Amino acid sequence: MSVRSVAIIGLGLLGGSIGLAIGARGLPITTTGWDRDPAVRARAAQRGLVATVCDTAEAAVSGADLVILCVPVGAMGDAARAIAPGLAPHAIVSDVGSSKAAVADALSQALPDACIIPAHPVAGTEQSGPDAGFATLFAGRWCIITPPEGCDAGALQALSEFWTALGSKVELMDAGHHDLVLAVTSHIPHLIAYTIVGTASDLEDVTQGEVIKYSAGGFRDFTRIAASDPVMWRDVFLSNKGAVLEMLGRFTEDLTAMQRAIRSADGEALFDLFTRTRAIRRAVIEQGQDDGRPDFGREHGD
Numbered sequence: 581m582s583v584r585s586v587a588i589i590g591l592g593l594l595g596g597s598i599g600l601a602i603g604a605r606g607l608p609i610t611t612t613g614w615d616r617d618p619a620v621r622a623r624a625a626q627r628g629l630v631a632t633v634c635d636t637a638e639a640a641v642s643g644a645d646l647v648i649l650c651v652p653v654g655a656m657g658d659a660a661r662a663i664a665p666g667l668a669p670h671a672i673v674s675d676v677g678s679s680k681a682a683v684a685d686a687l688s689q690a691l692p693d694a695c696i697i698p699a700h701p702v703a704g705t706e707q708s709g710p711d712a713g714f715a716t717l718f719a720g721r722w723c724i725i726t727p728p729e730g731c732d733a734g735a736l737q738a739l740s741e742f743w744t745a746l747g748s749k750v751e752l753m754d755a756g757h758h759d760l761v762l763a764v765t766s767h768i769p770h771l772i773a774y775t776i777v778g779t780a781s782d783l784e785d786v787t788q789g790e791v792i793k794y795s796a797g798g799f800r801d802f803t804r805i806a807a808s809d810p811v812m813w814r815d816v817f818l819s820n821k822g823a824v825l826e827m828l829g830r831f832t833e834d835l836t837a838m839q840r841a842i843r844s845a846d847g848e849a850l851f852d853l854f855t856r857t858r859a860i861r862r863a864v865i866e867q868g869q870d871d872g873r874p875d876f877g878r879e880h881g882d
């Protein structure tokens with residue numbers, strides 16, 4: 581089976597980028613879309629994010645081979661219930677949510693008879709909404725698919741081929757493992773950025789505006805991440821609570837060790853850690869996961 585029609589539910593950064601990527605790559609796939617916000621639907625139609633913006637979820641998914649839910653993870657259940665009446669019996673239902681175990685549960689509860697294959701394109705920016713999407717978002721980026729046990733092999737193959745056609749590198753993973761890995765590589769970095777920017781802003785009274793005024797490279801990079809969508813990230817932390825708390829415990833221990841090294845003037849411990857982390861940065865760049873530009877993505881949000 582190959583995907584010939586895609587319905588995109590949620591026409592923000594991720595949904596818009598999928599629609600634009602299909603169009604820009606000239607794939608033989610028709611696109612429909614729906615968003616619960618009428619203003620987003622109007623803007624999506626203006627920008628041509630999908631070929632047809634529908635007035636209802638039911639109309640958008642009618643006859644579609646693949647339905648991709650591109651809504652905040654806390655809204656996946658609602659979105660799945662909204663598409664239920666129009667879903668074709670052969671349709672694959674997937675998503676792009678940043679956490680996977682909780683989304684898999686929500687989708688299977690809402691659509692017990694559907695072929696559900698959750699996925700997570702590990703690609704994004706701090707921008708959100710219908711103006712944020714761009715066609716090259718997924719090029720060269722990982723898309724992690726978390727097939728449930730007993731998942732239809734043909735449907736999995738079709739979904740993998742779809743993401744490969746958008747330029748992604750596809751990896752299959754167990755949902756629980758995904759959530760642990762992403763807690764470390766994405767969720768906790770965001771939590772740290774939100775926290776440090778919040779702390780600095782709480783200190784504004786003490787520093788009388790100097791935090792913003794003298795904001796140097798390091799803090800500036802944190803502010804980009806901390807500008808990410810509040811609804812999306814609230815939902816990520818609530819839905820991936822277990823893995824985030826587990827990894828946060830480990831992080832807190834390591835932070836305490838750094839605190840101790842500074843207090844006891846243990847320069848060797850500091851130097852050793854900073855040398856190890858510098859090598860990790862180099863490996864990340866060599867593997868093409870970062871183009872070295874701290875503001876990557878900003879120019880795409882036109």
Ligand SMILES: NC(=O)c1ccc[n+]([C@@H]2O[C@H](COP(=O)([O-])OP(=O)(O)OC[C@H]3O[C@@H](n4cnc5c(N)ncnc54)[C@H](O)[C@@H]3O)[C@@H](O)[C@H]2O)c1
Binds near residue numbers: 653662700702705812
């Ligand atoms: N932003 C990123 O960097 C990024 C990267 C990878 C995955 N994700 C995941 O992708 C999903 C979407 O994120 P985004 O950045 O595109 O968000 P976004 O805010 O840009 O777009 C989400 C859209 O969903 C709509 N929506 C909300 N609830 C809905 C519902 N019940 N039914 C229909 N539409 C609804 C909103 O109106 C909005 O237009 C999230 O689950 C997020 O975790 C985000």
Ligand SMILES: O=C(O)C(=O)C[C@]1(C(=O)O)C=C[C@@H](O)C=C1
Binds near residue numbers: 678703706
């Ligand atoms: O580059 C960014 O701004 C992102 O935050 C993208 C990012 C990430 O942490 O890497 C954010 C959430 C996702 O689910 C996937 C990608």
